[in-house]
Amino acid sequence: MARVIILGAGISGHTAARYLNKWVGRQHEIVVVSPNAKWNWIPSNIWVGVGHMNEEQVTFDLAEVYGKTSVDFRQAKAVSVNPKGSAELASPFVTVEYTRADKAGQQENINYDYLINATGPKLNFGATEGLGPEHGHTVSVCTASHAIEANHKLQETIDALRKDEQKTIVIGTGHGMCTCQGAAFEYIYNVDHILREAGVRDKARLVWISNEYEVGDFGMGGVHITRGGYVTNGKTFAESLMVERGIEWITRAHVKKVEAGKIHYETLDGSFHELEFDFSMLIPPFAGVGLKAYDKAGEDITSQVFAPNGFMKVDADYTARPYEEWSAQDWPRTYQNPTWRNMFAVGIAFAPPHPISKPMKSANGTMISPTPPRTGMPSAAMAKAVAMSVRDMLNGSDKPTHTASMGEMGAACVASTGADFFKGTAATMTVYPVVPDFEKYPEYGRDMELTFGEIGLAGHWMKYLLHHAFIYQAKLKPGWTFIPD
Amino acid sequence: MSNKPINREPYQQAYYPPAPTGFTRFMRTCLLWQAVRFMVINMKMLKLMAKSHH
Numbered sequence: 001m002a003r004v005i006i007l008g009a010g011i012s013g014h015t016a017a018r019y020l021n022k023w024v025g026r027q028h029e030i031v032v033v034s035p036n037a038k039w040n041w042i043p044s045n046i047w048v049g050v051g052h053m054n055e056e057q058v059t060f061d062l063a064e065v066y067g068k069t070s071v072d073f074r075q076a077k078a079v080s081v082n083p084k085g086s087a088e089l090a091s092p093f094v095t096v097e098y099t100r101a102d103k104a105g106q107q108e109n110i111n112y113d114y115l116i117n118a119t120g121p122k123l124n125f126g127a128t129e130g131l132g133p134e135h136g137h138t139v140s141v142c143t144a145s146h147a148i149e150a151n152h153k154l155q156e157t158i159d160a161l162r163k164d165e166q167k168t169i170v171i172g173t174g175h176g177m178c179t180c181q182g183a184a185f186e187y188i189y190n191v192d193h194i195l196r197e198a199g200v201r202d203k204a205r206l207v208w209i210s211n212e213y214e215v216g217d218f219g220m221g222g223v224h225i226t227r228g229g230y231v232t233n234g235k236t237f238a239e240s241l242m243v244e245r246g247i248e249w250i251t252r253a254h255v256k257k258v259e260a261g262k263i264h265y266e267t268l269d270g271s272f273h274e275l276e277f278d279f280s281m282l283i284p285p286f287a288g289v290g291l292k293a294y295d296k297a298g299e300d301i302t303s304q305v306f307a308p309n310g311f312m313k314v315d316a317d318y319t320a321r322p323y324e325e326w327s328a329q330d331w332p333r334t335y336q337n338p339t340w341r342n343m344f345a346v347g348i349a350f351a352p353p354h355p356i357s358k359p360m361k362s363a364n365g366t367m368i369s370p371t372p373p374r375t376g377m378p379s380a381a382m383a384k385a386v387a388m389s390v391r392d393m394l395n396g397s398d399k400p401t402h403t404a405s406m407g408e409m410g411a412a413c414v415a416s417t418g419a420d421f422f423k424g425t426a427a428t429m430t431v432y433p434v435v436p437d438f439e440k441y442p443e444y445g446r447d448m449e450l451t452f453g454e455i456g457l458a459g460h461w462m463k464y465l466l467h468h469a470f471i472y473q474a475k476l477k478p479g480w481t482f483i484p485d
Numbered sequence: 486m487s488n489k490p491i492n493r494e495p496y497q498q499a500y501y502p503p504a505p506t507g508f509t510r511f512m513r514t515c516l517l518w519q520a521v522r523f524m525v526i527n528m529k530m531l532k533l534m535a536k537s538h539h
Binding site: 423 | 498499501502503504505512513514515516518519520522523526527529530531532533534536537
């Protein structure tokens with residue numbers, strides 16, 4: 001009997017656990033290590049952040065769901081990995097530290113035959129002074145508890161608006177190297193929607209601030225779609241939506257510091273600015289969770305296993321090249337570590353070879369450009385591919401059998417722009433492939449038939465359907481395997 | 486007091502992007518049309534998913 005350890009139980013970790021349990025759970029041991037007791041459908045945190053949903057509607061207890069399976073769930077955080085074992089332990093192992101109240105702080109070495117790193121990101125609020133809900137002056141919707149706090153503060157702002165006070169609401173990215181602009185994009189439209197429902201929209205100034213070169217870049221270098229007889233850049237539609245809702249926008253911005261009520265930011269032209277606010281939700285940059293790696297002698301080999309940003313190296317081409325020479329072929333296909341063939345990394349945990357959006361540097365040398373997104377649909381697709389490869393390797397294959405390159409897969413993003421069954425809308429966007437492939441699609445880098453976008457009520461229904469379908473699937477309810485990932 | 490409308494300020498951020506017509510806005514929440522779009526979007530997403538798994 002072999003043991004597979006999955007670090008993390010988010011979208012990618014839980015997807016790998018679901019499938020490995022189904023395929024090999026009876027013959028082999030599947031261990032899931034996650035510091036969180038609950039699974040969270042993160043895309044719906046947006047609705048928690050405006051009071052449309054509560055925490056129970058977007059989370060569930062992991063131990064309860066894994067209790068129905070043969071998965072061994074450990075509520076703990078991974079501290080380090082020893083890919084070749086140690087002087088005392090011959091086999092590779094992971095050192096974990098329990099976070100469950102009754103074992104909090106206790107460490108344990110768990111040996112493995114295969115390791116899937118799906119830890120997700122560290123929310124790096126510390127990269128910007130004054131950013132974040134814990135030690136700063138802004139709120140976040142990155143976790144369910146953050147979203148609850150965001151809603152409390154938003155409701156206080158709405159109460160003040162009802163008393164005829166004027167307020168400035170700033171939403172966007174909190175650093176020049178952020179990804180996940182889509183979450184902030186959704187949030188600003190949901191805030192706009194809820195302000196209109198409360199009848200106070202005219203009292204609020206709504207401002208979008210982002211590290212994107214243009215609105216609608218989303219860390220994917222923007223997207224072209226065919227609409228109204230033209231092939232048009234998504235920037236046109238994103239700006240149109242902002243004008244329609246009376247939202248101002250600031251792009252090419254790196255938030256340097258946040259004080260109570262004041263954001264200090266630098267723009268790509270090298271100038272510095274200040275923006276006063278009453279309520280602000282800014283997405284933090286992401287970093288690796290800080291896993292260490294040691295060799296058999298106890299020497300630190302972290303830099304061999306992980307990239308400097310803390311994400312795990314996989315089968316990508318990490319050769320440094322200028323933007324003009326980037327290729328979709330640089331992106332990993334199997335997510336296998338090149339040195340230790342029994343280690344994989346999926347979702348945000350793998351180190352991308354380079355950004356997708358062209359890197360830009362301000363006149364002062366500050367990097368102001370989005371890092372690549374690898375959440376949601378792509379992270380589930382790569383987790384399933386790795387689960388299939390590990391299953392086949394457990395059954396005798398000497399190498400990974402399945403691939404899920406972001407240069408060969410699409411992504412769908414349904415960005416809610418107001419939640420209501422009859423009056424709500426959402427921007428539905430699909431891109432294929434996520435990483436532009438100019439060798440295959442010379443003009444725009446993408447398949448123009450599978451890359452589209454539109455705004456409407458159908459998008460809202462779609463988002464609502466996806467919310468329920470994916471939570472049903474994640475809870476392993478009857479027939480979950482029929483729901484596509 | 487004159488009721489003469491004030492000229493719209495040009496050369497501002499909000500001056501340039503396209504604005505949806507009343508018809509476009511109506512179609513965004515027209516139940517019948519959106520039911521059709523819902524099916525179309527579903528089909529497109531299924532096609533996208535089928536092409537994404539290797």
